[in-house]
Amino acid sequence: MAGLPKLPGLTFTDPTLTSYHLSQTFSISNGYKIPKNDYVGIGNRELDSNSVKFISTNDPVRFDPSLTYGRTKAIPVQMFKPHYALYDQKCLTFKAFFKQGVAESPDEYYRVRHVNIIYFLEDDTITIMEPRTPNSGIDQGRLLKRHRIPKSEDGEFWHWKDFGVGRNIVFYGVVYHLVDCDTFTREYMASQGLVMAEPEQLPPDPYTQNRLMKSHQNNFTKTPSADDKFRRFLEYDGKILKFKAIWDDRDSEYGEIRKYEVLYFLADDTVAVKEIHTKNDGRDPYSQLLRKTKLPKIWTDRPAHFPSIYLETTDEEVTEFYQPKDLRVGETIFVLGRKMLLYDCDDFTRNYFKKALCMEQGPPMDISEKPKPPPEKKIPPHDGIGSLEDSLQNTLTFMPKPPRKDVVKQILNANKYLRYEMKMDDIHPEDSIRRFLLLYSLxxxxxxxxxxxxxxxxxxxxxxxxxxxxxxxxxxxxxxEYYSPIDFYIGATITVFQQRFIITGADLYVYRYMQANSSKFPCEVIENIRNYMFNKGYLKDDIEKQVEENKIDIEKAERDAIGKNLIYTQTEMEKCLERFNIKDEREDPTFQKEYVKEPLVIPEHNVPSFGIQPVNNECPYPITTPPIPSLDCKSEAQRIASTEYDTEEEKIKKYYDKVLREHKHICENAEPQQPPPEDDCLAKERKGKSVKFDDNVKCE
Incomplete structure (x- = not known):
């Protein structure tokens, strides 16, 4: 059937052929690929090359070259390796970069991205890998998957012959510039007749370079602390500096003064701010305004376009943090933009600053708000309805109340009136005969x-x-201002709702009331009323009493004048006082005999100058000093009892103190002085009688 022409109907299938797979050329042994020497075709058929047809015509039995030329060395047959096995896991690596445009960014206009282009010799595939840059924010890694990249629309693909250092290659519209390659690539390309150029420098990325410079600057300014954190924890754990602070937020709408407690932890230099709540303060019960963290003191200048809404500042932007030396009573600190005034601290904080830092904290500050003066109460004008006091009382309380009355004054002065006689300051002649009675209720x-x-x-x-x-x-x-009794005197003019009256007379009760309450009336008014009463003849009893008192004074003066002509003999006490040069205080010219009273401030009144007489303010009860009793007429026991502990000066001082108390009692109680008991010796000497003394009594 092999000789039949390939025409329709003359092709037949081999029913013995059941397998159509191609046999393998390698066998794997211990993980290695070993090529096979014998090959079979499809369906395990023998190959034509292995058939007898291909046997050489020279019979090796009849022809043996070794017999003619001698035995030769056997040349080992090279092991056959296919293309994909020969270049398995062999790659050409090129370093390259490409520029990528950046739109809508104020910090950069383009990015320079460094990549590695890997060419696989096994199957002519290419892949692009980008090394990862920390904190770049870009999805890096494999940018282009492994495959054969088309070079043109004609079906050509990029081959290793197209690569070279310094060349530009285009992959899918992206231009890559090759700047270097590895050693294997150089040797392989040189073995194939391609010499690579000298490597070029990779251009840096501007944005990445700027970030590196900032990081280096921060590293230069910051030095690692030599403080042992574990030691500080063991030494200062639980030791806290407590300050009392206030935040004055009254500049903002609905702002107020709020109190806080600033806690500085010495173990790790962190700060916490606690809010102090009061009862019914109307705020949510949050315990802390700021959790335990380091409180920045000085910030670096941030650009105006810094996205503060979604990006927070880190420790790299902070130049300095708050330390204990920055916390002083009376100074203001900034807690994340809030101005807080430190006004007090506890005793532990004061002792720590004094012993550890050699600094004295200021005294506590008084932050209590001074009460604002109440607004001025404006009294509305009187509308004419009702009395002025009643209308004024209604403006003081919400509920109308009657004005208060002095009930005690009304009870004590019930039905007591001061009566005055008046006449009109007439304009018309027919009013000159009219008389009026003014009754003032006390x-x-x-x-x-x-x-x-x-x-x-x-x-x-x-x-x-x-x-x-x-x-x-x-x-x-x-x-x-209402009229009062001090405005009523003889000749005074008063105005009663635009009608003028002149006071022409008064009742005797008016004068008696002025005498009983002389401190309430000026002296001019009292003298004016007294002169009127004297002229009217109402003071006859007072005049008679005064005449009798004058007679008694004259008689007393005459009796006192008789004793002046007598020879006065000094007593032993007076001789003793004269011997010691002790004088009576009243004989001393520097002694102030009368107390100087301050002048009373008396309001001016229009009192007529006529009829005013001087007022006699002499004390009605004359005061005399009794003679000093002699100590000679006392018994020995009395003399010892009075002189054993007292000196002569002390005796005299006690005596005059007793006299001063008696005089004070007389002036305050207005009682006449009782004559002091005379000394027995002096009384009997005056009478001229003989005295019989005891053995213990001595009289000279």
């Missing part, structure tokens, strides 16, 4: 006026003014 300070009827005059009389408070003219209508 219970409620009100005034009422009555007019007595006059017969055959056409004047009916009766009530002229009901009981009311009488304001003075030209006073503040919201706080008027």
């Amino acid at each position: 219970g409620d300070n009100t005034c009422k006026i009555f007019e007595p009827p006059i017969e055959n005059s056409g004047i009916i009389g009766g009530k002229y003014l009901r009981s009311t408070l009488l304001p003075k003219p030209n006073t503040n209508p919201l706080d008027p």
Whole structure:
């Protein structure tokens, strides 16, 4: 059938052929590929090259070259290796870079990305790998998967013959510039007749270079601390510097002064800020404003376009952190933008600064807010309805209340009036005969006026003014000044709701009331009323009493004058005082006999100059100093009891102190002085009687 032509209907399949796979050319032994010497075809058929047809015509039995030429050396047959086995795991590696444009970034306009281009000689495939750069933010690694890269649209592919140092190759629109290759690549390319150029320098990435420079600068400024953290933990664990601080946020809307507690931990130099809550302060019960962390003091300048919304600053941007020496009472610290004033600290903090840092903390500051003065209460003007006091009382409280009255004053002065007689400061002649009675109530300070009827005059009389408070003219209508008894005297002019009256008389009770309350009235007013009463003849009893007192004084003066002509003999006590040069204080010219009283401030009043007499303010009870009793007429026991412990000066001082107390009692209680008991010896000597003394009594 092999000789049949290949025409339709003349082809037949071999029913003995059941396997169609191609046999392997390698056998794997212990992980190694070993080529086979015998090959079979498809379906384990014998190859034509192994058939008898290909046997040489020379019969090796009849022809033996070794018999003719001698025995030759056997040349080992080279092991056959296919192309994919010969170049298995052999690659050409080139270093290259490409530039990638960056849009919408203020820091960079393009990136320089370094890559490794690997060419696999086994099957002419290419892959591109990018080394990873830490914190680059780019998905790096395999940029192009392993495959044959087309070179042109004609179906050509990139081959190792197209590569060379210094060349530009284009893979899918990206231009890669080859700058270097490894040693194997150079040797392989040189064995194939291609000599590689000298390696070029990889250009740096501008953004990466800028970051490296910043990192080097930070490394230069920061030095590792030589402090042992474990030792500090063991030594300062639990030791905290406590400061009291306030944050004044009143500049912002709804801001206020808030209190905090700043804690500085000496074990690790961290700071925590606790918020102090008060009862019903209306804030969420968060315990901390700032957790335990290092508090930055000085920040580096951040650019204006720094994305603070989603990116936080790190320790690299902080130049200095707060230390204990920066925390002083009275100074302000910045806690992440908040100004906090340190106004006090605890005792441990003060001792630590004094002993460890040799610094004294300032005294505590008073941060209590001074109460604001209450706003001025503006009293509305009186609308004319009701009394002024009643309207003013309604402005002080929300609920209307009647004005308070002095009940004690009303009870003590019930039905007590000061009566005055007045006449009109007439303008019309028919008013010159009219007379009026002014009654001033001592219970409620009100005034009422009555007019007595006059017969055959056409004047009916009766009530002229009901009981009311009488304001003075030209006073503040919201706080008027009312008439009082010190304004009522003979000849005074008062204005009763624009009608002028002149006081022409007063009742005797007015003068008696002024005498009983002389401290409430000026002396001019009292003298004015007394002169009026004297002229009217109402003070006859007072005059008679004064005449009797004057007679008694004259008689006493005459009796005192008789004793001056007598020869006065000095007593032993006076001789003793004269011997020791001790004088009576009253005989000393520097002794102030009378106490100087400060002048009273008396308001000016329009009192007429006529009829005013001087006021006699002499004490009605004359005070005399009794004679000093002699110590000679006392028994020996009394003399010893009085002189054993007291000196002469002390005896005299005690005596005059006793006299001063008696005088003070007389002036305060206004009681006449009782004559002191005379010494027995002196009394009997004056009477001229003989005295019989005991053995223990001695008289000279």
